[in-house]
Amino acid sequence: MTQSLDNIDRKILQLLQRDANLSATELADRVGLSQSPCWRRINRLQEEGYIKNRVALLDRQKLGLSIVVFVNIKLSAHGWNMLNEFEAAIVSFPEVLECWTISGGMDYTLRVVTKDIESYEQFLRRRLLQLPHIQEAQSNITMTEVKNTTQLPLDDL
Secondary structure (H helix, E strand, O other), rough: OOOOOOOOHHHHHOOOHHOOOOOOHHHHHHHHHHHHHHHHHHHHHHHHOOOOOOOOOOOOOOOOOEEEEEEEEEOOOOHHHHHHHHHHHHHHOOOEEEEEEOOOOEEEEEEEEEOOHHHHHHHHOOOOHHHHOEEEEEEEEOOOOOOOOOOOOOOOO
C-alpha cells in the first residue's frame, strides 16, 4: 500500500501525526504546494485509509489516570467462540486502551489505565477475572514512562 505514497504524501502524514490541527494552508506551505492540491492529497490519504481518524491526545496524568498496567492473559481454551467472546468483552472495557493477540506462552497483552492501584485491583477482580476461560493473568505495573508516542516512523517507507 505504501507504494502510492510519494515524498509529499509522507511529509503531509508526518506533519499531521505531529499536529492534526494544521490547516490545509499551513500544510501546503510546509510541503511546498498550493492549498488546493494539498487539500486533495489530504482527502485522498483519508479515502485510502492512511489517515484513520483525527483525535485529541489527552494527558492521562492531568486527568488523574496515573497507573498503566500491561496484563498478559492466557485462556484455558481457544475455540473460535471463546476467543470472540473474550475479545468482545475486552472491547467493552474503557480501562483497556489496547489489546493484542500475541505468540508465545500467553494469548493476549492488554494495556490498562486506571487512576490508582486500588482501581486497577477492582477492575481486575470485578471485571477482567470474571470473564470465562481466563486461565492466567499476569499484571506488569509500569513505573517510569520513558517514551510514549503515536507517531509512526515514516522516513523509511
